[in-house]
Amino acid sequence: METLLQYINIAGTFAFAISGSLTAMKKKLDPFGILILAFVTSVGGGTIRDMLIEKRTAFWLVELEYLYVIVAGTIFAILFRKKLSYLRKTIMLFDSAGLGLFTIAGVEIALQHGFSSVSCIILGTITGSFGGVIRDIFANEVPVIFRKEIYATVTVLGGICYLLLRKMGFDFILVQLIPVLMIIVLRILAVYYKWSLPLIIVNENEDPERL
Amino acid sequence: METLLQYINIAGTFAFAISGSLTAMKKKLDPFGILILAFVTSVGGGTIRDMLIEKRTAFWLVELEYLYVIVAGTIFAILFRKKLSYLRKTIMLFDSAGLGLFTIAGVEIALQHGFSSVSCIILGTITGSFGGVIRDIFANEVPVIFRKEIYATVTVLGGICYLLLRKMGFDFILVQLIPVLMIIVLRILAVYYKWSLPLIIVNENEDPERL
Amino acid sequence: METLLQYINIAGTFAFAISGSLTAMKKKLDPFGILILAFVTSVGGGTIRDMLIEKRTAFWLVELEYLYVIVAGTIFAILFRKKLSYLRKTIMLFDSAGLGLFTIAGVEIALQHGFSSVSCIILGTITGSFGGVIRDIFANEVPVIFRKEIYATVTVLGGICYLLLRKMGFDFILVQLIPVLMIIVLRILAVYYKWSLPLIIVNENEDPERL
Numbered sequence: 191m192e193t194l195l196q197y198i199n200i201a202g203t204f205a206f207a208i209s210g211s212l213t214a215m216k217k218k219l220d221p222f223g224i225l226i227l228a229f230v231t232s233v234g235g236g237t238i239r240d241m242l243i244e245k246r247t248a249f250w251l252v253e254l255e256y257l258y259v260i261v262a263g264t265i266f267a268i269l270f271r272k273k274l275s276y277l278r279k280t281i282m283l284f285d286s287a288g289l290g291l292f293t294i295a296g297v298e299i300a301l302q303h304g305f306s307s308v309s310c311i312i313l314g315t316i317t318g319s320f321g322g323v324i325r326d327i328f329a330n331e332v333p334v335i336f337r338k339e340i341y342a343t344v345t346v347l348g349g350i351c352y353l354l355l356r357k358m359g360f361d362f363i364l365v366q367l368i369p370v371l372m373i374i375v376l377r378i379l380a381v382y383y384k385w386s387l388p389l390i391i392v393n394e395n396e397d398p399e400r401l
Numbered sequence: 402m403e404t405l406l407q408y409i410n411i412a413g414t415f416a417f418a419i420s421g422s423l424t425a426m427k428k429k430l431d432p433f434g435i436l437i438l439a440f441v442t443s444v445g446g447g448t449i450r451d452m453l454i455e456k457r458t459a460f461w462l463v464e465l466e467y468l469y470v471i472v473a474g475t476i477f478a479i480l481f482r483k484k485l486s487y488l489r490k491t492i493m494l495f496d497s498a499g500l501g502l503f504t505i506a507g508v509e510i511a512l513q514h515g516f517s518s519v520s521c522i523i524l525g526t527i528t529g530s531f532g533g534v535i536r537d538i539f540a541n542e543v544p545v546i547f548r549k550e551i552y553a554t555v556t557v558l559g560g561i562c563y564l565l566l567r568k569m570g571f572d573f574i575l576v577q578l579i580p581v582l583m584i585i586v587l588r589i590l591a592v593y594y595k596w597s598l599p600l601i602i603v604n605e606n607e608d609p610e611r612l
Numbered sequence: 613m614e615t616l617l618q619y620i621n622i623a624g625t626f627a628f629a630i631s632g633s634l635t636a637m638k639k640k641l642d643p644f645g646i647l648i649l650a651f652v653t654s655v656g657g658g659t660i661r662d663m664l665i666e667k668r669t670a671f672w673l674v675e676l677e678y679l680y681v682i683v684a685g686t687i688f689a690i691l692f693r694k695k696l697s698y699l700r701k702t703i704m705l706f707d708s709a710g711l712g713l714f715t716i717a718g719v720e721i722a723l724q725h726g727f728s729s730v731s732c733i734i735l736g737t738i739t740g741s742f743g744g745v746i747r748d749i750f751a752n753e754v755p756v757i758f759r760k761e762i763y764a765t766v767t768v769l770g771g772i773c774y775l776l777l778r779k780m781g782f783d784f785i786l787v788q789l790i791p792v793l794m795i796i797v798l799r800i801l802a803v804y805y806k807w808s809l810p811l812i813i814v815n816e817n818e819d820p821e822r823l
Contacts, residue, residue: 340431
């Protein structure tokens, strides 16, 4: 089981690296810029988590396998950049897997450091989604997570689910698998059915009666 | 007195949450995006301070009351978004209170970690004003603090005032209140009278004699 | 020798401060904004390095001389902003010296914390080049390092060279000087001959046969 989760984790890193690379190529960055954007997209969320918690060195400085996976993901994205537009669904699947796994990994690490439930869910959300935030800031865009696809909302729900299952004493494998699958499925449904949170409109000139 | 300061602190967090929410709504972010922007505006400065200092966990991971105040501030801003344009002065008052309190809190925490005066003032300025910097970067704008209202200048003056009063052995309540009030008053005067530092113009094509 | 390296280090900080100030003046920031941009450009890379490593306080909170050099560099840039367009080559020389020295300093600090070669090179690259990344993000632009002048590539090569020389047991002075000079020379040659990594073009509409 440990190995299955590890495979998903590597697939998530790989997928985030591809997502970062594609953004970088759209922005016409040079190959090194592509690698850096792949890197920050993959490790950004976990790095911020580690910087927020006292006594944590950024995980990728110690677990080097992530770096190799990122390099592989970047090369893959460069080589198959033509085909990747047809693979959008596959990428989104991997990206959702990464989102789910990273979120739950973040919640678990926060729990091990003794934080409260609320802090754990926030650290999980940061782990899962802030890599994409840094990617978008580096690419000089308003982070997509703030704008659509209820990206962060899904991670919060997954984090809450994880804490509930863990408290109820479920088997550890189920405790991990169910919220990860839940995040993946919800995210895919959200993209497929274009779910989004309602927009809140502010317009000082608009007619108050019409809202 | 402790409670008075705590009230101001909570009011500051509340005000920064409103300020972040209003920016988010102007950028048409979804409700979760609004909450995140409120969050980073409120806790961003203190978080960077805590990450710069060895052996500090980000304060809001431990003191959860800040999170609840931020959620309340965000809901308040969403509900009263129509009215808040009339409340601009009130918001600015709260925002200035937050700026003053956060700055002094940052200076005090830095002092407790044994840093030099210069480092304390810098950490105070970061605590007071970098929440707004992150807010503006997330909203894809050049941070307003760099451009007008002598925002950061006021915090530096407040920090210096705090260190001087502390060294002169004033009563602890006065040592805290005077610089906070000074920052609030200076900031309000700066906005009211449109004070700003002189712009330094660089234009390689312009006539050197005319400058 | 220690003093020579220290002079280069100070020159690097000075040059990065000038580089940040010039960017800030182009963006019409106010004097305090100029100082902050000079500050983050100079210390940004080393600060991120220190935040990534457990048990490191940001270096400039302890070694105050960097702050004074930054203030001096900012004042210099403001006073001589007219002349600095003629001094572009001089600035680039200092900037490259800073890049080289900061990179090697970053690699060395990482080694002392017991990280692997790959992590050391990454931390070196971050130390040398992420000050410029933060400068560009604050100025609301896509970081220049991602786009041209093989900035980051040169630091990676310098870092590898440093590790190789160190392993081969060369004299400590040579181990430090050779990679620093190598980064400086390569960077200057890259700017002079307009070296850059090949762009990878992604255009979903373009004819696949033509690529």
